[in-house]
Amino acid sequence: MQKKAQLFTSKEDFINQYREECESLLSKKYDELQPQERYYVLASLIASKAKNFKVDAKKGDKSVYYFSLEFLIGPLLDNYLLNFGIRDIVKEGCAELGTTLDDLIACEADPGLGNGGLGRLAACFLDSMAALGISGHGNGMRYRYGLFKQEIEGGRQVEKMDNWLEHGFPWETRKNESSVLVTFGGQVVRHQDGERFWFTQEGGEVIKAVPYDVPIIGYEGKTVNNLRLWSAEPAEENFDLDAFNAGDYAKAMKFRSDVEAISQILYPNDAGEHGRILRLKQEYLFVSAGLQTILRSFEKNYGEKYGDKLWEHLSDHVCIHTNDTHPAMCGPELMRILVDEKDVDFDLAFKIARATISYTNHTVMPEALEKWPINTFRELLPRLYMFIEEIDRRYRDTFPHDRDNWQEELSQTAILWDGQVRMANLSVIFSHSVNGVSALHTGILEASTLRSFYELSPELFNNKTNGISHRRFLGNANPKYARLICDTIGDGWLSDATQLEKLEKYEEDPSFVEEFHKAKAWDKQRLADYIKETTGTALDTNMVFDVQVKRFHAYKRQLLNVFKILDLYNRMLADSSFQPRPTAFIFSGKAAQSYDFAKEVIRLINSVADVVNNDARVNQTLRVAFVPNFAVSSAQLVYPAAEISEQISWAGSEASGTSNMKLMMNGAITLGTYDGANVEICDLVGEENIKIFGLRTEEVDALRAGGNYWARDLYDRDRQRLGRIVDELVDGTLAHLSGNFNSIMDELHVNNDHDLVLKDFYSYVDAWEELTEFYGDRDAWAKAAIHNTACSGYFSSDRTIREYARDIWHIDA
Numbered sequence: 001m002q003k004k005a006q007l008f009t010s011k012e013d014f015i016n017q018y019r020e021e022c023e024s025l026l027s028k029k030y031d032e033l034q035p036q037e038r039y040y041v042l043a044s045l046i047a048s049k050a051k052n053f054k055v056d057a058k059k060g061d062k063s064v065y066y067f068s069l070e071f072l073i074g075p076l077l078d079n080y081l082l083n084f085g086i087r088d089i090v091k092e093g094c095a096e097l098g099t100t101l102d103d104l105i106a107c108e109a110d111p112g113l114g115n116g117g118l119g120r121l122a123a124c125f126l127d128s129m130a131a132l133g134i135s136g137h138g139n140g141m142r143y144r145y146g147l148f149k150q151e152i153e154g155g156r157q158v159e160k161m162d163n164w165l166e167h168g169f170p171w172e173t174r175k176n177e178s179s180v181l182v183t184f185g186g187q188v189v190r191h192q193d194g195e196r197f198w199f200t201q202e203g204g205e206v207i208k209a210v211p212y213d214v215p216i217i218g219y220e221g222k223t224v225n226n227l228r229l230w231s232a233e234p235a236e237e238n239f240d241l242d243a244f245n246a247g248d249y250a251k252a253m254k255f256r257s258d259v260e261a262i263s264q265i266l267y268p269n270d271a272g273e274h275g276r277i278l279r280l281k282q283e284y285l286f287v288s289a290g291l292q293t294i295l296r297s298f299e300k301n302y303g304e305k306y307g308d309k310l311w312e313h314l315s316d317h318v319c320i321h322t323n324d325t326h327p328a329m330c331g332p333e334l335m336r337i338l339v340d341e342k343d344v345d346f347d348l349a350f351k352i353a354r355a356t357i358s359y360t361n362h363t364v365m366p367e368a369l370e371k372w373p374i375n376t377f378r379e380l381l382p383r384l385y386m387f388i389e390e391i392d393r394r395y396r397d398t399f400p401h402d403r404d405n406w407q408e409e410l411s412q413t414a415i416l417w418d419g420q421v422r423m424a425n426l427s428v429i430f431s432h433s434v435n436g437v438s439a440l441h442t443g444i445l446e447a448s449t450l451r452s453f454y455e456l457s458p459e460l461f462n463n464k465t466n467g468i469s470h471r472r473f474l475g476n477a478n479p480k481y482a483r484l485i486c487d488t489i490g491d492g493w494l495s496d497a498t499q500l501e502k503l504e505k506y507e508e509d510p511s512f513v514e515e516f517h518k519a520k521a522w523d524k525q526r527l528a529d530y531i532k533e534t535t536g537t538a539l540d541t542n543m544v545f546d547v548q549v550k551r552f553h554a555y556k557r558q559l560l561n562v563f564k565i566l567d568l569y570n571r572m573l574a575d576s577s578f579q580p581r582p583t584a585f586i587f588s589g590k591a592a593q594s595y596d597f598a599k600e601v602i603r604l605i606n607s608v609a610d611v612v613n614n615d616a617r618v619n620q621t622l623r624v625a626f627v628p629n630f631a632v633s634s635a636q637l638v639y640p641a642a643e644i645s646e647q648i649s650w651a652g653s654e655a656s657g658t659s660n661m662k663l664m665m666n667g668a669i670t671l672g673t674y675d676g677a678n679v680e681i682c683d684l685v686g687e688e689n690i691k692i693f694g695l696r697t698e699e700v701d702a703l704r705a706g707g708n709y710w711a712r713d714l715y716d717r718d719r720q721r722l723g724r725i726v727d728e729l730v731d732g733t734l735a736h737l738s739g740n741f742n743s744i745m746d747e748l749h750v751n752n753d754h755d756l757v758l759k760d761f762y763s764y765v766d767a768w769e770e771l772t773e774f775y776g777d778r779d780a781w782a783k784a785a786i787h788n789t790a791c792s793g794y795f796s797s798d799r800t801i802r803e804y805a806r807d808i809w810h811i812d813a
């Protein structure tokens with residue numbers, strides 16, 4: 001039996017402490033409190049335990065700082081109870097006090113401090129670093145409002161503010177005394193004293209960055225790390241005292257709100273909304289504040305030990321990991337602090353920066369790479385820009401001119417080009433490691449997106465296939481299945497996910513299979529209840545639950561899924577002998593406010609739902625549901641209930657995907673293209689336990705390069721079936737709820753179907769029919785589903801973090 005953290009000696013002890021906390025925090029008795037207050041006190045109690053928790057020494061004396069503009073942490077209470085090993089005690093204690101733990105958990109906010117995959121990955125990494133005993137901390141932004149809340153009105157997405165702090169956030173502690181100043185704008189002034197010269201920044205806008213710390217509790221309470229989120233406030237230095245003294249409070253306060261705007265909102269665009277100055281300010285604020293803090297504590301801890309060689313040892317003790325290019329300014333900012341404030345020589349500072357920084361890329365599409373206009377950049381960050389310019393100049397000057405094609409390579413890899421600062425190039429040049437997030441994706445980076453860099457320095461590149469927190473997405477999210485697994489193979493899998501392999505022995509074990517079906521039925525009922533409550537749509541739990549949940553994007557092809565549903569619908573109406581497997585098609589996800597096409601696809605799904613669900617000729621066989629406001633908490637209800645996992649991006653577009661992993665772990669079978677991490681899922685589970693369809697990456701490339709894909713031909717050739725679906729977008733069939741879908745029609749015809757929806761249509765529908773046919777054999781299905789769980793241990797983020805630690809950060813874990 002593994003050691004469990006001893007926070008409470010018994011249920012009684014927990015109850016006593018909980019009651020006391022109610023009195024000391026809110027000066028009321030437990031019985032007088034509302035559920036929301038009861039939640040608040042319980043979370044505060046656990047948070048205070050976390051902050052004061054004595055932990056074993058962490059591995060080595062090296063710390064990782066994971067810089068990410070997004071940490072999609074989700075609700076924390078249930079996960080922390082699991083990690084502290086006190087879930088049962090607390091559950092029983094709450095029950096005895098007359099509230100169920102589930103009711104308290106339902107009161108918890110779900111901080112939407114991220115857009116999707118990238119932000120959730122950062123949160124899973126924090127969980128795994130703490131579980132492995134790595135001293136690994138998050139550095140990010142405390143957005144006052146998280147990603148918008150999605151409501152559906154008349155089939156359309158409507159965005160509402162996400163006021164996640166409304167009831168307070170008991171996990172955070174404001175650390176005013178750790179605030180730092182960050183400067184924007186102003187002038188750079190050169191000073192000279194004999195041979196020596198140096199630069200200072202004068203004037204500009206000085207902002208106070210205030211940190212809020214959230215404890216990150218590792219499994220079995222091994223480690224408590226820290227997530228530091230920065231908030232922007234006016235610095236007294238800059239307060240408009242003249243306006244204030246003159247009684248012009250409006251002017252004085254406008255200044256305050258301009259500053260606070262920096263940390264007000266998370267940009268809701270997950271594919272680059274370039275050129276917004278506020279976004280650039282966010283990026284610099286958390287980079288500068290984070291680095292200042294790290295260097296300050298490094299100096300304090302090691303100043304004496306290393307003396308005047310201090311900074312040369314930075315990378316022995318500190319790893320700065322940059323999550324995509326959003327923290328790309330880490331390189332030049334680290335140099336700026338070292339050169340301007342610590343008197344380190346320019347070349348040495350560059351060496352130190354590179355040895356300390358590493359970079360993960362999350363996108364293959366060149367047009368999605370982040371760029372900023374030089375003029376904007378220089379005006380906002382004049383001193384930082386000088387470092388970028390100088391590094392770029394030296395890069396050009398020392399570029400090996402003896403290489404074939406050197407001019408092309410130089411033009412691809414320089415930081416400054418065409419009036420823009422290219423953030424991916426900045427990231428690569430300042431990093432000692434560059435990684436992609438799945439084997440396929442890393443291959444594409446090497447062969448195309450970052451090809452010239454790869455040819456120049458192949459040793460920089462490595463793959464780190466993504467992973468997910470299996471404790472949260474199986475342990476917390478799927479309590480019945482998790483319990484069954486523990487009863488069957490013990491609880492070792494919670495710390496070592498590869499132990500899930502032990503389930504292979506039970507794939508055909510009748511009693512295990514029976515219990516698996518029971519757990520799945522319970523999960524499906526729980527989700528059906530939730531969907532009924534939030535949308536009014538009733539789902540029959542005997543249907544197959546076919547799930548596509550992720551951000552809305554053309555490349556992810558939710559449209560292809562809708563076309564399949566329309567096809568089944570049309571065929572059922574045309575031919576009464578055609579009876580597909582009864583299926584509930586479940587969608588969820590948000591579209592960026594400004595992404596018109598994606599929003600139209602959401603409206604289309606709701607229109608198809610309206611037609612199909614209300615048509616008595618088909619609605620015992622087909623149901624469609626759109627679950628509003630996809631977030632970590634609703635995701636935890638969806639994944640466990642899924643039977644089919646839709647992963648249908650066109651091959652070569654999805655860097656990795658992580659919902660594919662969460663769904664397989666919960667025993668869903670993937671219906672997907674050979675894209676992102678689907679490739680690795682396929683390798684692990686074997687071709688008979690996954691359904692792959694559609695063009696492969698090379699075929700997509702060849703089709704595009706050949707220049708003779710003409711979507712209109714596919715439409716003309718099959719007016720009865722595929723053509724009919726396209727016609728239905730505009731002929732009134734789906735218009736009842738809120739009108740036709742001309743822009744989607746245009747995407748297919750005028751834009752020649754960029755995402756190859758028509759091209760992959762037949763192979764997709766055939767694959768779906770084969771897969772649902774297979775569903776008829778309940779034992780065979782269960783075997784494949786359990787096999788998926790058994791093989792999913794590889795996708796624990798514990799494995800991913802071990803690889804980062806070994807190959808990039810050089811930490812034993």
Ligand code: 26Q
Nearest residue numbers: 117118270271272273362437654655656657658
């Ligand atoms: C950039 C500049 C300006 C404004 C916004 C942005 C921005 C914000 C978020 C750009 C990209 C993102 C998020 C990207 C993302 O989530 N990518 C996903 O990352 C996952 C984790 O690696 C992968 O599994 C997904 O395949 C990938 O799409």
